[in-house]
Amino acid sequence: MSSILKRFATTIAAINTSISSGRGNWSTIVLVSRKMSYTAVNEPMLDFAPGSQERKDLEKTLQKYLGQTIDVPIVIGDEEIRTEQVRKQVAPFDHNWTVATFYHATPEVIKKAIESNMKARSDWEKRPLQERCNIFLKAADLISKKYRMDLIATTMIGQAKNVWQAEIDAAAELIDFLRFDVMFAQKTTAYQPLSPSPNTTLNTLSYRGLEGFWAAVCPFNFTAIGGHLPMAPALMGNVALWKPSDTAVLSNYTVFKIYREAGLPPGVINFLPADGPVFGDTVLSSPDFAGLNFTGSVGTFKKLWKQIALNLDLYRNYPRIIGECGGKNFHFVHPSADIQSISTGSVRSAFEYNGQKCSALSRMYVPQSLWPELKSKLLEIMKDVKMGSPLDRENFVTAVIDDKAFARIKNYIEYAKSRSSMTIICGGHYDDSKGYFIEPTIIETRDPLDKIMQEEIFGPIFAVYVYPDSKLKETIKLAQTTSPYALTGAIYVQEKAAKEELIEAFRYSAGNFYINDKSTGSVVGQQPFGGARLSGTNDKAGGPHYMARFTSPLSVKETFVPQTSWRYPSMEK
Ligand SMILES: NC(=O)c1ccc[n+]([C@@H]2O[C@H](COP(=O)([O-])OP(=O)(O)OC[C@H]3O[C@@H](n4cnc5c(N)ncnc54)[C@H](O)[C@@H]3O)[C@@H](O)[C@H]2O)c1
Numbered sequence: 001m002s003s004i005l006k007r008f009a010t011t012i013a014a015i016n017t018s019i020s021s022g023r024g025n026w027s028t029i030v031l032v033s034r035k036m037s038y039t040a041v042n043e044p045m046l047d048f049a050p051g052s053q054e055r056k057d058l059e060k061t062l063q064k065y066l067g068q069t070i071d072v073p074i075v076i077g078d079e080e081i082r083t084e085q086v087r088k089q090v091a092p093f094d095h096n097w098t099v100a101t102f103y104h105a106t107p108e109v110i111k112k113a114i115e116s117n118m119k120a121r122s123d124w125e126k127r128p129l130q131e132r133c134n135i136f137l138k139a140a141d142l143i144s145k146k147y148r149m150d151l152i153a154t155t156m157i158g159q160a161k162n163v164w165q166a167e168i169d170a171a172a173e174l175i176d177f178l179r180f181d182v183m184f185a186q187k188t189t190a191y192q193p194l195s196p197s198p199n200t201t202l203n204t205l206s207y208r209g210l211e212g213f214w215a216a217v218c219p220f221n222f223t224a225i226g227g228h229l230p231m232a233p234a235l236m237g238n239v240a241l242w243k244p245s246d247t248a249v250l251s252n253y254t255v256f257k258i259y260r261e262a263g264l265p266p267g268v269i270n271f272l273p274a275d276g277p278v279f280g281d282t283v284l285s286s287p288d289f290a291g292l293n294f295t296g297s298v299g300t301f302k303k304l305w306k307q308i309a310l311n312l313d314l315y316r317n318y319p320r321i322i323g324e325c326g327g328k329n330f331h332f333v334h335p336s337a338d339i340q341s342i343s344t345g346s347v348r349s350a351f352e353y354n355g356q357k358c359s360a361l362s363r364m365y366v367p368q369s370l371w372p373e374l375k376s377k378l379l380e381i382m383k384d385v386k387m388g389s390p391l392d393r394e395n396f397v398t399a400v401i402d403d404k405a406f407a408r409i410k411n412y413i414e415y416a417k418s419r420s421s422m423t424i425i426c427g428g429h430y431d432d433s434k435g436y437f438i439e440p441t442i443i444e445t446r447d448p449l450d451k452i453m454q455e456e457i458f459g460p461i462f463a464v465y466v467y468p469d470s471k472l473k474e475t476i477k478l479a480q481t482t483s484p485y486a487l488t489g490a491i492y493v494q495e496k497a498a499k500e501e502l503i504e505a506f507r508y509s510a511g512n513f514y515i516n517d518k519s520t521g522s523v524v525g526q527q528p529f530g531g532a533r534l535s536g537t538n539d540k541a542g543g544p545h546y547m548a549r550f551t552s553p554l555s556v557k558e559t560f561v562p563q564t565s566w567r568y569p570s571m572e573k
């Protein structure tokens with residue numbers, strides 16, 4: 001064997017040794033990732049039909065939590081911490097019931113969590129990707145079987161989701177995020193550059209985690225998003241601080257414990273309930289801050305982005321910023337549309353989980369020719385829509401998340417009542433004596449530019465603008481330009497030519513676009529989710545490009561042949 005080939009063989013042998021030892025250097029990670037090929041499929045949904053085993057299991061699990069208050073600590077490494085800043089998470093449908101007490105981290109505690117992250121980083125980052133994948137695949141299995149009912153129950157009582165919505169979110173979507181992220185992490189790291197003459201030169205890409213920690217700042221409305229925001233960076237070899245929303249602490253803590261049981265080492269993700277601005281100010285002033293994985297409102301995201309910009313000179317790296325925010329999602333109805341689909345799709349989109357999905361229908365454009373029939377269909381459906389506790393299977397609508405949301409949504413209803421340009425055709429009542437209940441409300445507005453057509457309400461309200469059929473083109477333009485958001489949108493249309501025209505017209509009005517289907521209900525792996533314009537950075541969580549945001553690749557060229565001349569061939573005589 002020539003000396004060059006010997007050297008190449010020695011390199012490969014060294015790599016293989018480190019693979020079999022389960023630990024590795026950058027080359028190990030490169031080669032192991034090439035070997036992996038996990039294929040994710042969507043988690044089947046349980047339907048909780050009367051008499052089903054899952055219904056019995058859930059009833060039993062709910063009994064464990066009913067009337068109870070769970071104590072949720074801050075967790076840094078292996079240490080549980082309880083500060084003097086005690087907070088409560090109440091059941092939104094019964095605010096006398098404190099479902100969890102938890103503790104806000106002080107700036108000192110947050111700094112300690114960053115130190116713990118940074119200690120855990122080096123070991124975690126060097127572990128083979130397969131090892132990290134196995135931990136999160138195990139977590140998916142634990143959620144699918146052993147802890148499914150606990151996650152559904154804590155999401156039902158803490159965030160007021162009915163069983164169907166809790167199953168979609170806390171079980172199916174979270175499991176899908178875990179499994180699809182694993183598949184996409186493997187695909188992302190499978191790419192290796194060309195080595196046209198491998199006997200003389202080997203080119204490799206090593207997929208490193210970022211040199212610092214990620215801040216995962218989570219919303220209340222999806223347990224799956226809470227679990228996903230810190231997990232995705234961790235899977236790619238990063239460490240993260242998990243800041244749950246105050247109104248989703250119980251379910252998020254349940255997920256955190258599952259990750260630890262699945263084998264996540266201490267300190268890789270630290271669980272850190274905290275006051276938003278205290279958390280933001282502390283983490284964004286650390287030189288080790290490397291990335292923000294945020295989902296929440298535009299106001300919070302803009303504030304954080306500006307703060308990062310102001311602190312830029314502090315940081316070791318340019319921080320990565322991912323933010324998925326709100327929407328003012330539309331259904332645009334063409335005169336050729338199928339009325340039955342629009343009415344069922346609109347009720348579901350606007351009112352499932354009380355309009356507290358970022359994708360919820362919030363404004364609808366309907367031609368005059370269809371409105372009388374559509375309106376009567378909508379009102380007919382609404383007669384059957386029940387509101388109440390999520391623990392009662394009959395209820396489609398439950399309570400909104402907290403007193404602040406209740407006050408904000410109520411103000412929109414009062415505003416609509418006060419405008420001569422608006423008519424409330426359904427709902428319009430509210431009551432917070434026991435829980436934060438807002439009746440599902442449909443408003444007809446004659447002013448298409450009113451704030452009710454522009455601002456995110458994030459509650460069970462949608463507004464309808466009825467346009468003259470002769471003004472179709474003008475109304476399309478209006479719908480495109482009325483709101484600064486571009487999250488989800490749907491067109492309802494049967495005519496082929498009109499469909500093409502509408503698709504083209506709304507090309508930049510949504511990140512998730514639906515044709516003859518409602519604006520909610522994206523499924524991981526089927527409709528990668530995220531919005532443009534003010535709705536976010538559109539990194540498509542759960543999609544094939546997301547994992548690339550969490551790696552800082554190292555490109556390595558190794559040459560096995562001694563270089564003997566500094567001259568270019570063109571210089572030779
Ligand atoms: N596009 C998406 O994928 C998506 C998904 C879910 C929710 N959302 C959006 O999220 C919003 C609802 O969630 P929310 O009410 O929890 O949002 P929010 O902006 O009020 O809070 C989000 C998180 O930010 C934290 N926070 C607030 N101020 C902070 C600060 N100064 N520094 C650091 N953290 C801070 C909060 O405590 C919370 O954990 C809606 O606008 C909804 O459309 C978007």
Ligand SMILES: N[C@@H](CCC=O)C(=O)O
Pocket residue numbers: 221222356357358359360519520521522523529
């Ligand atoms: N994935 C969800 C939206 C998540 C935001 O709240 C949907 O498509 O309805």
